[in-house]
Amino acid sequence: MARKLLLEHINVPGINTFDVYRQKGGYRSVEKALKTMTPEEVVEEVKTSGLRGRGGAGFPTGMKWSFLAKPEGVPRYLVCNADESEPGTFKDRYLMTYIPHALIEGMIVSSFALGAKTSYIYVRGEMMPQIRILERAIAEAKNAGYLGKNILGTGYDLELYVQPGGGAYICGEETALLESLEGKRGNPRIKPPFPAIAGLYGCPTVVNNVESIAAVVPIINDGGAEYAKIGIGRSTGTKLISASGNLVKPGVYEIDLGLPVEEFIYSDEYCGGIANGKRLKATVAGGSSVPVLPANLTLKLANGEPRLMSYESLSEGGFITGTMMGSGGFIVYDEDQCMVKNTWNFARFYHHESCGQCSPCREGTGWLEKILHRLEHGHGKMSDIDLLVDVVKKIDGNTICPFGDAAGWPVAAAIRHFRDEFEWHVREPLKSQETNYGLAKYAEPIAKAEVTTDN
Amino acid sequence: MLKVEETQPVEFSATLIAKFGEILTRFPEGKEKSGLLPILHEVQAEQGWLSAHAMDKVAAYLKIEPIEVYEVASFYTMYFLKPQGKYVLEVCRTGPCGIVGADKIMDHIESKLGVKENEITADGLFSWRGVECLAACGYGPVLQIGPEYTFYENLTAEKVDTLLEELRKK
Numbered sequence: 001m002a003r004k005l006l007l008e009h010i011n012v013p014g015i016n017t018f019d020v021y022r023q024k025g026g027y028r029s030v031e032k033a034l035k036t037m038t039p040e041e042v043v044e045e046v047k048t049s050g051l052r053g054r055g056g057a058g059f060p061t062g063m064k065w066s067f068l069a070k071p072e073g074v075p076r077y078l079v080c081n082a083d084e085s086e087p088g089t090f091k092d093r094y095l096m097t098y099i100p101h102a103l104i105e106g107m108i109v110s111s112f113a114l115g116a117k118t119s120y121i122y123v124r125g126e127m128m129p130q131i132r133i134l135e136r137a138i139a140e141a142k143n144a145g146y147l148g149k150n151i152l153g154t155g156y157d158l159e160l161y162v163q164p165g166g167g168a169y170i171c172g173e174e175t176a177l178l179e180s181l182e183g184k185r186g187n188p189r190i191k192p193p194f195p196a197i198a199g200l201y202g203c204p205t206v207v208n209n210v211e212s213i214a215a216v217v218p219i220i221n222d223g224g225a226e227y228a229k230i231g232i233g234r235s236t237g238t239k240l241i242s243a244s245g246n247l248v249k250p251g252v253y254e255i256d257l258g259l260p261v262e263e264f265i266y267s268d269e270y271c272g273g274i275a276n277g278k279r280l281k282a283t284v285a286g287g288s289s290v291p292v293l294p295a296n297l298t299l300k301l302a303n304g305e306p307r308l309m310s311y312e313s314l315s316e317g318g319f320i321t322g323t324m325m326g327s328g329g330f331i332v333y334d335e336d337q338c339m340v341k342n343t344w345n346f347a348r349f350y351h352h353e354s355c356g357q358c359s360p361c362r363e364g365t366g367w368l369e370k371i372l373h374r375l376e377h378g379h380g381k382m383s384d385i386d387l388l389v390d391v392v393k394k395i396d397g398n399t400i401c402p403f404g405d406a407a408g409w410p411v412a413a414a415i416r417h418f419r420d421e422f423e424w425h426v427r428e429p430l431k432s433q434e435t436n437y438g439l440a441k442y443a444e445p446i447a448k449a450e451v452t453t454d455n
Numbered sequence: 456m457l458k459v460e461e462t463q464p465v466e467f468s469a470t471l472i473a474k475f476g477e478i479l480t481r482f483p484e485g486k487e488k489s490g491l492l493p494i495l496h497e498v499q500a501e502q503g504w505l506s507a508h509a510m511d512k513v514a515a516y517l518k519i520e521p522i523e524v525y526e527v528a529s530f531y532t533m534y535f536l537k538p539q540g541k542y543v544l545e546v547c548r549t550g551p552c553g554i555v556g557a558d559k560i561m562d563h564i565e566s567k568l569g570v571k572e573n574e575i576t577a578d579g580l581f582s583w584r585g586v587e588c589l590a591a592c593g594y595g596p597v598l599q600i601g602p603e604y605t606f607y608e609n610l611t612a613e614k615v616d617t618l619l620e621e622l623r624k625k
Contacts, residue, residue, distance in 0.1 A: 075483070087550040087588040118483070125496060125533045126589055128604035161481040166492050166531025169587065183491035183523075185530040201486055244551040244592035251593045288550055288588075329592065331551050345553045349587050355530075 003230070005218040005238050006211070007254045010098050016133065018140035021101040029220035030146055033109045034154045037220075042113035046216060048224030050236035055081055055172070055209030056287060056327040058311050061216075067196040068114055069204040077205040078116040080107060080213055081177055082123040082130075085169040086287035087349060088329025091240035092210035094252040096123070096130040099214075100137035104160065106213035108146060109220055111158050114206055118159050121210075122177050125164040134162045169353035173401045174207040175199075176355065187357045188401035209327075211240050232258030235310035239328055246334035248272035259309045261285075262299045265332065278334035281439050282418075285314050286326020288346050289406035291413030292339070293323050294442035302446060319413065335439035339421050340432075343414040344372035350407035361404035364395040368411055375422060378429035385415060385422050418442070465508045471501050475516060487517055491527055495534055500602035504535035532586065533601075540575045540582035542622050545599050548585035552595035556610075560596045561585055563612045567619060580623065 004010075014020035021027070033042050047062030068076060080103070084092040096103060103121070111119045123131050138160050141147045149157050163181055165171050171180045175189035178200050199205020215237060219227045228236045235257035241264070244250045249272040255264065265280065266273045274280050280295040301307050302321040307314065311325045333342065351365040371388055374380050392408035399405070415422060421437040474497050475490070482489040491513070498509050505528050514521040528534045535543075544564060548557045561572075564583050568576050575582045591597045594608035598615075600622075607618060 084590045085588055086590075088592050090590045090592050090594075093590050120481075124590070125492070125531070126599060126604050128602070129606070132603075163481070163489075164493050164496055166495070166527070167533035167586075168531050180492065181489060182486070183488035183517075183527065185526055201483065242593060244595065245554055284550075331554075331592070333554060337554050342550065342554065345548075345550055349549050352587055 003238070003256070004254050005227075005230075006095065006102060006214050006240060007099070007252075015099055016097075016101070016137070018101060018137070018144055021099070022144075025221075026101055027105050027141075027144075027146055029217045030105060030108050030112075031152065033112055033220050034152055034156055039113045039115055042109060042220065045219055045224040046113070049215075049219040049227040050224075050231075050234060051212065051215055051219060051227065052235070052311065053209055054211035054215065054239065054328070056086065056289070058325060061208060061212050064196070064208070065110075065114060065206060067194070068206055069197045070115065071204070075118065075201075075203050076114055076116050077200045077203055078107065078111045078114050078119040079174075079177065079181065079200060079205060079207045080119070080121040080210060081172060081174065081207050082121050082127070082210045083165050083172040083177060084127075084210070084327075085124055085172050085353075086289065086327045086329055087346065088242060088244055088284060088287045088331040089327040090242045090244070091252050091328060093127060093130060094242075095210055095214060095240070096127070096134060100130075100133045101141065102214045102217060103134070103210055104137050104141050104147075106216045107160055108141075108151070108158060110206075110208065110213055110216050111160075112156055113216075116206075117157055118161070120161050120163050120181060120200075122163045122165060122171070122181055124171070125166050128164070131162050131164055138162070168355070169349075170355045170401075170403060173403060176401070177207060178205065185355070187355050188403070190400055230256055232308065232310050233312055235312060235325075239309070239325075241309065241328045241330050243271050243330045243332070245332035246275045246278060246337070247332050248275050255309055257310045258313075261307045261309055264309055264330070265299075271332070274332065274334050276334070278336065279439055279443060280332065281335045281337055281442055282333040282339060284329070284331040284333075284410070285323045287329035288331070288349065288410060290324040290326040291319055291322070291409055292342075292417065293413075294417045295439075296443055296446050297321050297417070300446070304446075319409070320416075323413070336436055338376075338432075338436050339414055339418040340372065340376045340425050343411055344369065344376045346410045347372045347407070350403070354403065354407070358399040358404065360395045360398040361407065364391050364404065365407050367391045368407065372411070375425050378425070378433050380422075380426045380429070382423065382426050384426070385419065388412075389415060463508070465502065465506060465512065467498070467509075467512060468501065471497060472516075488519055488523070491517060491519075491524065492531070495524075495528060496602070499534060503541070504538050538575070541580050542582075542600050544581065544583040545586045545589075545601075546583065547587070547589040547591070547595065547597050549588040551592035552588075552597060555595045557585075557596040560598070560610050560612070560615060563615055567615065581619070 051061045052058040171186040176186040180186040195205040283298040347368040351369040354365045356362040392412045395404040425432045478490045510524040514524045596610040
């Protein structure tokens with residue numbers, strides 16, 4: 001049984017209340033940090049831990065913190081990104097629902113480290129129940145003297161507020177989130193300046209994912225060096241994985257980074273294998289934005305070694321034979337799933353969610369959806385497949401924020417690995433409406449790495 | 456495109472105005488516009504949707520131009536710019552929910568209620584729509600109902616029927 005740093009007490013009755021959370025050792029990190037450490041020492045511990053942003057980009061959290069500008073007389077802000085909207089990802093909802101105080105505790109320690117006196121948790125508007133849970137947890141913590149003026153008599157003041165979003169995937173992008181928090185449309189800002197210099201209300205700001213902030217708690221309790229011992233290489237610590245799709249046991253799992261993908265999918269401790277006795281066809285390992293992989297490349301690297309659940313191993317092989325850790329949204333497809341239909345579904349999502357600010361993304365995502373719609377519905381042409389690749393190339397890198405890239409990657413990857421299935425939809429327009437292409441060769445061992453320069 | 460519905464002037468209740476005041480205490484002086492999204496949620500929770508009159512009143516309250524409210528209300532998908540059923544069933548249709556049967560759930564709701572997406576039943580009780588990922592992928596298919604956004608998970612046709620019955624009795 002793997003150790004649990006974030007979810008250790010998830011099944012304790014009443015753990016969502018301050019009293020039970022406190023009995024289980026909660027808020028120790030606040031006492032330790034505020035009473036025995038300087039803010040700089042807290043930042044150093046987080047740097048030592050090797051913690052990488054859990055929202056998707058995987059940027060080292062301690063380093064992000066150290067970039068924060070500290071001009072005299074200007075307030076600094078910590079904003080927690082709880083706008084969890086990446087298809088396949090539901091770990092933050094889980095954490096906030098069942099152990100809200102883990103996030104509150106992390107917010108207090110992190111705000112102290114950054115010198116923030118006011119911090120916000122930006123929660124997607126649809127998570128109204130979670131907003132109520134967090135508001136209650138904040139009131140409890142304030143009542144107990146862990147928030148507000150002069151926390152635990154240390155002279156440190158902090159106010160923490162919850163802000164609802166309005167239902168826009170783009171607000172998970174940190175500058176769009178800040179725009180939204182300022183009461184505007186969620187249009188991403190041009191960077192630089194980065195939020196660390198000019199963020200919320202033009203002041204230095206750090207934006208961190210829910211899970212990253214919650215991970216600060218065990219890092220301060222046990223020390224960054226202890227945290228760094230868990231995991232493999234530069235993928236330190238534990239990670240929450242949201243497992244969904246055709247699995248026996250979908251759900252949220254805390255894993256030690258470095259766990260073999262095969263063990264994660266098939267062992268009874270985790271997902272328990274593919275549902276209904278079916279076979280694995282494909283996975284999307286890190287949320288809808290990362291490249292889809294066929295079964296063979298999911299379980300093994302191109303050189304035949306087992307693939308691991310770590311930032312490095314998942315991206316081994318680049319976009320040719322690899323994928324990305326992303327937010328840890330692990331979607332599993334069985335042999336009955338149609339990759340063209342799924343790609344169209346994601347393209348529709350991105351078209352719907354594009355903020356419309358940059359033409360390549362606003363128009364390109366529409367093209368992708370339209371072309372994929374006709375391929376899926378039996379009206380496609382063979383040239384459509386290359387047209388999709390062409391549209392992806394024209395979006396990639398030509399937009400203000402990474403949304404455009406994220407919209408194109410799943411399409412490019414689906415064509416790269418499942419081109420047969422796309423061509424079959426064109427060749428067999430009627431048959432493809434009634435039946436699926438099936439598992440085909442996608443689970444067979446790979447003879448050797450195919451290297452192409454296309455897409 | 457923002458289409459403004461013809462409506463009568465609206466009044467905000469004292470409770471609602473008090474909530475606005477509480478919301479504005481969260482932000483620094485001069486940054487009251489930050490309260491716009493939560494305020495619009497409160498207005499929609501009380502009135503069911505956001506009419507042009509309601510948005511104008513919000514603008515006046517926050518001392519901003521009406522367009523600043525319209526452009527926000529039309530950007531975010533949770534705000535209704537047209538009247539809806541009393542209960543709006545919002546079914547997730549994205550990726551993971553799609554592969555575990557979201558389409559069938561939407562078909563079932565459509566035939567059971569007898570109205571198409573975004574239409575209101577004759578009794579004014581229900582409308583429904585497909586929405587994008589609700590971050591509950593492990594429990595799909597899922598749907599939510601505002602204004603408290605209660606969640607209904609691992610849906611089947613039978614569960615939808617029971618839910619509709621319960622809502623009718625309320």
